[in-house]
Amino acid sequence: MARWGMVIDQSKCVGCWTCAVGCKAINDEPLGYWWNRVLTTEPDSSAQIAAPATPAVDVPHGTFPNLDLAFLPLACQHCNNAPCEKVCPVGATFRRDDGLILIDYERCIGCRYCVAACPYGVRIFNWGPAKREPDFVIGYGSDYRTDGRLVFEPVRPVGVVEKCTLCVERIDAHEQPFCVDVCPVGARVFGDLDDPRSEVSVLVNQEGAEQLLAELGTDPNIFYLPSSHPNKVSD
Amino acid sequence: MVSSVRTDLPTAPGLARSPWTWVLGVLALLGLVAWIYELGHGLAATGMRDVVSWGMYIFTFAYLVGLSAGGLIVASSAEVFHIEALRPLARLGVLTAAVFSAAAGLMIIPDLGQPIRVLNLFIFPNWTSPLVWDVMIITVYFLFSATELWVMVRRPERKATLTTLAFIGLPLAVLLHSITAIIFGLQMSRPWWNTALMAPIFVASAILSGTALIVLIAWILQRYQGLAIPRATWRWLAGLMVMALFVDLFFVASDYVTIAWDNIPKDRQVLDLILPGGPYQLTFWFEWVIGGLVPFIILASSKLRAKASNLALAAALILMGVYAFRIELVIPAFVNPLIQLPPGTSLGAVSSSGSFQLIGHYSPTWVEYLITLGMFALIALAIAVGYRRLHLSRTIQEAAEHVAD
Ligand code: SF4
Ligand code: SF4
Ligand code: SF4
Numbered sequence: 001m002a003r004w005g006m007v008i009d010q011s012k013c014v015g016c017w018t019c020a021v022g023c024k025a026i027n028d029e030p031l032g033y034w035w036n037r038v039l040t041t042e043p044d045s046s047a048q049i050a051a052p053a054t055p056a057v058d059v060p061h062g063t064f065p066n067l068d069l070a071f072l073p074l075a076c077q078h079c080n081n082a083p084c085e086k087v088c089p090v091g092a093t094f095r096r097d098d099g100l101i102l103i104d105y106e107r108c109i110g111c112r113y114c115v116a117a118c119p120y121g122v123r124i125f126n127w128g129p130a131k132r133e134p135d136f137v138i139g140y141g142s143d144y145r146t147d148g149r150l151v152f153e154p155v156r157p158v159g160v161v162e163k164c165t166l167c168v169e170r171i172d173a174h175e176q177p178f179c180v181d182v183c184p185v186g187a188r189v190f191g192d193l194d195d196p197r198s199e200v201s202v203l204v205n206q207e208g209a210e211q212l213l214a215e216l217g218t219d220p221n222i223f224y225l226p227s228s229h230p231n232k233v234s235d
Numbered sequence: 236m237v238s239s240v241r242t243d244l245p246t247a248p249g250l251a252r253s254p255w256t257w258v259l260g261v262l263a264l265l266g267l268v269a270w271i272y273e274l275g276h277g278l279a280a281t282g283m284r285d286v287v288s289w290g291m292y293i294f295t296f297a298y299l300v301g302l303s304a305g306g307l308i309v310a311s312s313a314e315v316f317h318i319e320a321l322r323p324l325a326r327l328g329v330l331t332a333a334v335f336s337a338a339a340g341l342m343i344i345p346d347l348g349q350p351i352r353v354l355n356l357f358i359f360p361n362w363t364s365p366l367v368w369d370v371m372i373i374t375v376y377f378l379f380s381a382t383e384l385w386v387m388v389r390r391p392e393r394k395a396t397l398t399t400l401a402f403i404g405l406p407l408a409v410l411l412h413s414i415t416a417i418i419f420g421l422q423m424s425r426p427w428w429n430t431a432l433m434a435p436i437f438v439a440s441a442i443l444s445g446t447a448l449i450v451l452i453a454w455i456l457q458r459y460q461g462l463a464i465p466r467a468t469w470r471w472l473a474g475l476m477v478m479a480l481f482v483d484l485f486f487v488a489s490d491y492v493t494i495a496w497d498n499i500p501k502d503r504q505v506l507d508l509i510l511p512g513g514p515y516q517l518t519f520w521f522e523w524v525i526g527g528l529v530p531f532i533i534l535a536s537s538k539l540r541a542k543a544s545n546l547a548l549a550a551a552l553i554l555m556g557v558y559a560f561r562i563e564l565v566i567p568a569f570v571n572p573l574i575q576l577p578p579g580t581s582l583g584a585v586s587s588s589g590s591f592q593l594i595g596h597y598s599p600t601w602v603e604y605l606i607t608l609g610m611f612a613l614i615a616l617a618i619a620v621g622y623r624r625l626h627l628s629r630t631i632q633e634a635a636e637h638v639a640d
Contacts, residue, residue, distance in 0.1 A: 032582055032590035039576035055593050057577045072576060083424060089366040090355040109355050110278070110348020113366050115288040119424035121572040124583045125288060125348065128279025131585070158277040159348025213573060216423050 003099040004171060005193040005221035006180065007203040008073055011228070012187035015040065015058060015071040019179035019188065023075070023164070026139040026178045028154045030130030035122070035164040036075035036179055042068040043227040070227040073188075075179070076101060076122045076164035077212060077220030084114035084123065093161075094149070099193075099221045100166050102151040110159040119213055123163045126156050144169045193221060250623055259612040259619075266609010269602045270345050278348055280602045285583040286595035287569040291603040292346035294561040295610070296339055298444070300373070300415045301437070301557065303335030305445015307380060307404045309475075314401030320467035323634035324449055326387050326627055331448060333380040334617045336411075338610055340373050345606050365418045376411050379404065388625050412437040419564065427505040427568040430493075436486045443479035444557040446472060447550035452618070454547035462631055464543070465638040473546055477534040480553065484527055487560070501573060508567040518563035526556015570595040 015038055023029070023036040042061040060067035078101050079085075085093045085101060092108035095101050115123045137154040144152035146168060156162050167177035175181075180188040191200035200223070203209045209223035250256050273280045283290045306328035313321035344350050360367045383400045386393060413434040419425070420433030450472050456462045494502045509515045530549035533539045540546060571594065572580055579593035599607075622628070 032585040034581035034590070037578070037581060037591075039574070039578070041576050055577050055579075059577070072574075074574065083422070086361075086363040087366065087422075088361055089364040089370070090352075090359045091361040092355075092359075107352070107355055107359060108349065109352045110350075111343075111346065111366065112288045112348070113364070113418075115285065116569070117422050117424050119573050121286075121574055121580045124285055124581055126277070127281075127284065127583050128277035157349070161348075 001097050001194065002192040003194040003221065004166060005078070005099065005191065005200050005204075005223065006166075006177070007189045007200050007209045007223045007225060009187045009189075009225040010043075010070050010072065011225060012185045013038070013071045013073060013227075014185055014187075016184060018182050018184055019073055022182035023179050026167075027152075027165075028132070028137050028139045028141075030132050033124050033130070033162075035124065035162070036073065039072040039074055041070050041072045043070045072212075072224070073179075074120065074122060074212075075222075076166070077120055077218065077222045078164075078166055079218040079220045081217055081219045083117040083119065083218060087113045087117040089113065096146065096168075098171075100168055100171070102146065102149070102165055102168060103161055103163065104149040104151060105153055105156055105160050105162075106150045108160040110161070112161065114161055119216055119218060123161050125161050126158050129158055130155065140169060146172070250619060256616070256619070259616045262612035263609045263616065266606045266612065269605035269609065273345060273602050273606070274350070278346075279584065280600060282597050282599045282603060284586075284592070284597075286572065286580045286592045287566060287597035289346075289565055289569065290597055291599040291607055292342055294558075294565040295607050296342040296346070297415060297437075297565070298558050298561045299335050299339035299342055299610075299614075300411065301441035301444045301561075302448050303332050303339060303376065303380075303445070304408045304412055304438075304441035305447070305449050306331035306335070307376075307408045308442055308445060309449050309472075310383075311401040311404040311408070314398055315405055318471060320465065320471045320638050323464065323468055323631045323638060324453060325634070326384065326625065326630055327452065327622070328449060329380050329384045329387060330621045330625065330627065331445075331452070331618060332408075333377060333384055334614055334621065336373055336377040336380060338614050338617075340370070340377065342610055343370075365414060365421060368414045369418055372407075372411050372414050376407055379407060384625070408441070409438055412441045419568075424573060425568040426499075426502045426573075428564070430490055432486050432490050436483065436490070439479055439483035439486055440557050440560060443476065443483050444554055446475045446479060447553040447557075450476065450546055450550035451554065454543055454550070456622075456628070456631070457543060458547075460628060462628055463635060464631075465635050467638050468635070469543055469546055473534050473540045473549075476546075476549065476553065477531065480527065480531055480534070484523070487522070501571070504571045505567050508570060509563050515563060515567050518559040521559030522556045522563060526552050526554075526559060530556070566597055569597070 017038050020034060020036045020038055024034065027035060029035055040057045040059065060069040062068050078099055080099065082095060082101050085095050089111060090107055090109055092104045093101065093114050094104065112125055115125060140152065141154050143150060151165060151168055170177060176190045180190045189199050189203060191198035193200055195201060203225060204223050207225060209225045211220045211223055281290060309321050310325040310328035312318050313325050344353060347353060356367065356370050383404065386396055386400065416434040416437035419428040420430060423429050453464050457464050491506060494506045507513050509519050511519060530552045533545050533549040575593060577593060579591040582590050582592050
């Protein structure tokens, strides 16, 4: 059984938001919903826990001429020890054997306990009827089920939680997640963490890719190569 | 001295003719209307969004759970510790326990995005979730207090059964509060909650607010229904309140000191929100001064606490203080997410300031206020009806005559 994971090379990321917009398009995310965001940070601060230096994006940290700028693309980390899964009272959030954390839109009761429990702030609740501009469905356009459970709908019902699915429908079709495909600089690598020869495993085991907020023990399947170790991901 | 049942109690007008019934009824109805509005518009009708994703319903829920404790604790203590002075309030106590636990369970419903699926909690329970345990214990607690009430009223001769029930009631109340506490206490995503002290704090504040509630109701009955509550009973209640107040604030203070001394940014950030000068300082003043120091002085002074009306005042202030504590617990925990980098968290909505929020904001909407107010009105109605239908005035008076002053 594979365990799907991703390595994001922060030294390559140019902060263009293509992955975020691509994700938004293929998953029909309505106005005000971002499953995937590109945060502005500083190098080597993958576990940002203090207040940011500035509320604005793309603004470097530090004082001139000692300026530092880095980006942290952030979506669901598909944790192996996922707090969202553990707190979900009805098992609507579940972990597939290959490590994907998914949400069953037919079972979620909308209690938002998972939103409170996720340390990464990547879950989005459907507060009211979604707005789309232009107002038609783009992207996948059809429902997707795995083990009989509805884990994707083009228009999610009001009152349930949604988030990155690691592009489950593409993975099941032996394709890469969309954000990996669209990244113009190849900063994202996708693969099987259980296969020691896969590129993601090599980056994790030999090049020092790290988990976000690793100290919490959530054990994500998404890893980051800090921007201070440039160009570990081959072109 | 066993005297006959008093029949000279002032007969208050029937519930249906009391203007209060109408006021409460209208408030409850308005709450219902607000809920129907919310069902039509989704939770977008509330002030919650994806940064502060729990609000008034949840802190009110935690408050109601706490209030359901006091009654059972007072009632069980009378039996378990042989405190005769508390016996007159035993049935009243169990009645409040039943009403408040039911209300706490109901309070969750308007917070759900898919209320129609609420039975999923019983069909697909995920046992690693503290919420499932809480739903179960609230259900058990409600059924238990309803049963105990039934035995008290219908089978009062079954002394042994009542004693057994009292012995079960006490640990059950402690369990209820501990489980409600760990809904919050286990979440490492929210440093403000993630303390082993959470369960002790919840148990202490439940005993505190629950006893204060009994004091307030007893005082209303004495003042407006002409019941004579013995002085010894007031003394016990005052003692319980002051002890619980001290222990509760002691636990909270221990938590503050740990955070302040460690000075870890993610923890310190939250403390700074609520300490004087911070944006949530109002909860601090209510918890520590209006609902802390002032009632403490009233309860500590033998002169002040001798008057039942002063005790009622202290109880009312304590009730406000504990509500402030619940707000302080829930809201500030959300304001600063662990990963707080520009542009912030995706809101799940588009507001005038965009679709991201870096620092959380929350203010309840009229929908939330009306639903919450309606719930309190419903509770007051249920207690009034229960008080009448179960003839509590008679049993309180009977038991009171056994209490030596
Ligand atoms: S990042 Fe959050 S939502 Fe994703 S698996 Fe981990 S805890 Fe769950
Ligand atoms: S909001 Fe839905 S997915 Fe999240 S914990 Fe509640 S039921 Fe589970
Ligand atoms: S894996 Fe798919 S769903 Fe997840 S962030 Fe990338 S594009 Fe979005």
